[in-house]
Amino acid sequence: xxxxxxxxxxxxxxxxxxxxxxxxxxxxxxxxxxxxxxxxxxxxxxxxxxxxxxxxxxxxxxxxxxxxxxxxxxxxxxxxxxxxxxxxxxxxxxxxxxxxxxxxxxxxxxxxxxxxxxxxxxxxxxxxxxxxxxxxxxxxxxxxxxxxxxxxxxxxxxxxxxxxxxxxxxxxxxxxxxxxxxxxxxxxxxxxxxxxxxxxxxxxxxxxxxxxxxxxxxxxxxxxxxxxxxxxxxxxxxxxxxxxxxxxxxxxxxxxxxxxxxxxxxxxxxxxxxxxxxxxxxxxxxxxxxxxxxxxxxxxxxxxxxxxxxxxxxxxxxxxxxxxxxxxxxxxxxxxxxxxxxxxxxxxxxxxxxxxxxxxxxxxxxxxxxxxxxxxxxxxxxxxxxxxxxxxxxxxxxxxxxxxxxxxxxxxxxxxxxxxxxxxxxxxxxxxxxxxxxxxxxxxxxx
Amino acid sequence: xxxxxxxxxxxxxxxxxxxxxxxxxxxxxxxxxxxxxxxxxxxxxxxxxxxxxxxxxxxxxxxxxxxxxxxxxxxxxxxxxxxxxxxxxxxxxxxxxxxxxxxxxxxxxxxxxxxxxxxxxxxxxxxxxxxxxxxxxxxxxxxxxxxxxxxxxxxxxxxxxxxxxxxxxxxxxxxxxxxxxxxxxxxxxxxxxxxxxxxxxxxxxxxxxxxxxxxxxxxxxxxxxxxxxxxxxxxxxxxxxxxxxxxxxxxxxxxxxxxx
Numbered sequence: 001x002x003x004x005x006x007x008x009x010x011x012x013x014x015x016x017x018x019x020x021x022x023x024x025x026x027x028x029x030x031x032x033x034x035x036x037x038x039x040x041x042x043x044x045x046x047x048x049x050x051x052x053x054x055x056x057x058x059x060x061x062x063x064x065x066x067x068x069x070x071x072x073x074x075x076x077x078x079x080x081x082x083x084x085x086x087x088x089x090x091x092x093x094x095x096x097x098x099x100x101x102x103x104x105x106x107x108x109x110x111x112x113x114x115x116x117x118x119x120x121x122x123x124x125x126x127x128x129x130x131x132x133x134x135x136x137x138x139x140x141x142x143x144x145x146x147x148x149x150x151x152x153x154x155x156x157x158x159x160x161x162x163x164x165x166x167x168x169x170x171x172x173x174x175x176x177x178x179x180x181x182x183x184x185x186x187x188x189x190x191x192x193x194x195x196x197x198x199x200x201x202x203x204x205x206x207x208x209x210x211x212x213x214x215x216x217x218x219x220x221x222x223x224x225x226x227x228x229x230x231x232x233x234x235x236x237x238x239x240x241x242x243x244x245x246x247x248x249x250x251x252x253x254x255x256x257x258x259x260x261x262x263x264x265x266x267x268x269x270x271x272x273x274x275x276x277x278x279x280x281x282x283x284x285x286x287x288x289x290x291x292x293x294x295x296x297x298x299x300x301x302x303x304x305x306x307x308x309x310x311x312x313x314x315x316x317x318x319x320x321x322x323x324x325x326x327x328x329x330x331x332x333x334x335x336x337x338x339x340x341x342x343x344x345x346x347x348x349x350x351x352x353x354x355x356x357x358x359x360x361x362x363x364x365x366x367x368x369x370x371x372x373x374x375x376x377x378x379x380x381x382x383x384x385x386x387x388x389x390x391x392x393x394x395x396x397x398x399x400x401x402x403x404x405x406x407x408x409x410x411x412x413x414x415x416x417x418x419x420x421x422x423x424x425x426x427x428x429x430x431x432x433x434x435x436x437x438x439x440x441x442x443x444x445x446x447x
Numbered sequence: 448x449x450x451x452x453x454x455x456x457x458x459x460x461x462x463x464x465x466x467x468x469x470x471x472x473x474x475x476x477x478x479x480x481x482x483x484x485x486x487x488x489x490x491x492x493x494x495x496x497x498x499x500x501x502x503x504x505x506x507x508x509x510x511x512x513x514x515x516x517x518x519x520x521x522x523x524x525x526x527x528x529x530x531x532x533x534x535x536x537x538x539x540x541x542x543x544x545x546x547x548x549x550x551x552x553x554x555x556x557x558x559x560x561x562x563x564x565x566x567x568x569x570x571x572x573x574x575x576x577x578x579x580x581x582x583x584x585x586x587x588x589x590x591x592x593x594x595x596x597x598x599x600x601x602x603x604x605x606x607x608x609x610x611x612x613x614x615x616x617x618x619x620x621x622x623x624x625x626x627x628x629x630x631x632x633x634x635x636x637x638x639x640x641x642x643x644x645x646x647x648x649x650x651x652x653x654x655x656x657x658x659x660x661x662x663x664x665x666x667x668x669x670x671x672x673x674x675x676x677x678x679x680x681x682x683x684x685x686x687x688x689x690x691x692x693x694x695x696x697x698x699x700x701x702x703x704x705x706x707x
Contacts, residue, residue: 102540234459
């Protein structure tokens with residue numbers, strides 16, 4: 001098929017979509033494997049969701065890391081060791097900016113440009129249509145591969161609550177500053193880390209705080225035995241303790257630290273430890289104990305000035321913040337390319353590699369008991385090595401693909417989880433990284 | 448569960464404690480198109496060992512030049528941590544130049560941080576042959592170190608005959624070396640990440656690093672060693688120190704393809 005003249009062929013170059021943490025890792029690792037990269041970023045600077053200047057950033061003034069520094073930094077570019085255990089969002093952004101500068105990544109980024117569509121043209125190649133953010137004429141370029149790194153924490157998942165409400169309802173994405181809470185009666189909906197963090201900020205600012213959760217969770221403290229809790233947890237992994245024993249220890253440690261929260265009206269967890277995304281918050285139990293936060297069950301409906309709860313109680317908040325998370329969105333890709341099912345869930349090998357399209361991959365679409373950056377790093381190393389191997393040794397690449405197709409999903413994906421969309425991409429970081437490492441070994445270049 | 452380059456349980460469960468690091472820097476005349484260079488000294492040496500000749504030589508060629516003093520009594524893991532911390536703190540992808548046991552630290556650091564390029568100068572990469580050579584050359588100075596004491600290096604090991612005695616004495620007095628067991632007993636250095644260019648330099652008359660070890664190291668990094676006959680182990684302090692550093696900087700300039 002002859003090329004249409006208005007399609008610029010970029011030959012062996014790879015297209016990366018998004019210049020947040022995952023996109024930057026993808027650019028760096030693809031370039032390190034000898035690829036030319038064109039990255040398209042709708043905003044005018046790097047950092048993605050971590051850049052509070054960006055419209056779609058979920059960051060608010062008090063955002064801190066949930067996982068500790070050594071488990072969050074890129075493995076090849078550590079954060080300064082003088083930084084705190086849990087850096088805040090300004091530090092994380094400055095870290096991403098330094099990472100981009102250190103490796104000269106901005107040279108490969110087209111800022112203020114969004115991707116409109118990505119279409120396979122056969123032979124593993126892709127036509128990528130871009131245009132200036134917010135309009136303008138579009139342009140089509142052809143690439144040898146596409147790495148999607150558009151993030152999954154920007155399109156708010158808003159609960160549908162029946163009835164009319166006289167007060168204000170915002171999603172946590174619109175919560176930016178504690179001043180929004182000051183001296184108001186606030187209801188925070190959602191038991192995730194964001195919901196808990198905002199409930200705690202509300203406890204420090206608002207006049208009254210209700211925190212609504214649908215089910216009981218395991219609320220882990222940020223510190224255990226004077227160490228960040230995730231570092232202590234990894235000690236158990238390092239010792240190779242089996243899951244059942246770790247679950248038992250988890251219950252014991254939480255019993256000794258957080259204690260029994262059901263006496264504050266919270267539900268008991270309906271699942272075992274490690275079967276939901278970890279909630280790490282030392283202050284929530286503290287403010288429950290001080291009466292600054294009142295735990296309430298699920299919200300059933302709105303009724304004028306009131307919010308009706310599952311137990312029939314009515315409360316009258318002025319502000320409702322729904323910390324109900326985000327959904328991944330890939331508007332520029334036909335759903336079948338990512339194996340998206342009826343429920344909207346993409347089905348990717350290692351949550352990264354499109355099963356039917358060997359030159360299409362997604363970076364950063366995982367949820368773990370760990371920082372995202374190291375996972376995005378190793379995913380992008382694997383993708384870069386895979387794309388390189390396809391070119392340099394197609395026979396070996398086919399063998400790798402064959403072998404990977406037999407890798408059991410349960411070996412890298414956490415299967416026993418609370419069945420909600422929040423846990424679509426939940427992995428255990430050690431199992432997951434071991435699977436990615438296995439793939440890397442299969443593709444190891446000859447020394 | 449076993450640790451690996453991907454599963455870094457040591458760093459995740461027991462991060463290296465931060466220390467105040469001594470860094471000597473010459474950056475005033477730095478050319479922005481050239482990467483920063485970080486010198487990593489070996490056993491018993493500090494940033495001072497480079498401050499005299501090699502640091503200004505690199506700066507004169509337009510490189511932002513830095514030299515790091517290893518933390519006192521630091522394990523290799525801590526030393527690698529410090530090198531990677533400093534490299535990552537510099538504005539651009541860094542060139543690492545390690546000397547002696549510092550070259551081993553650089554070799555490990557390369558397994559973690561994608562260096563722009565690396566130079567292993569008189570690298571102490573093979574523990575047992577190096578120990579054997581030291582015992583033969585300087586038995587009285589070496590034996591105490593085998594039992595955990597101080598290593599007393601002598602002038603025959605570090606310098607050529609051309610270096611004036613009082614100068615040699617002065618340097619030897621500054622060298623306080625307490626080698627750790629892991630300098631002799633260690634796994635082979637990891638494969639460098641990012642496939643950087645690596646140069647091995649040394650002297651066939653080095654009484655610390657045997658010639659065979661130099662060849663082995665160079666082969667491992669896909670080349671032959673660049674040799675400076677007649678020089679002692681301390682390439683950066685011996686009388687002819689200008690020759691190796693100029694050759695290193697020529698190589699760097701060529702590898703970086705910047706022409707400057």
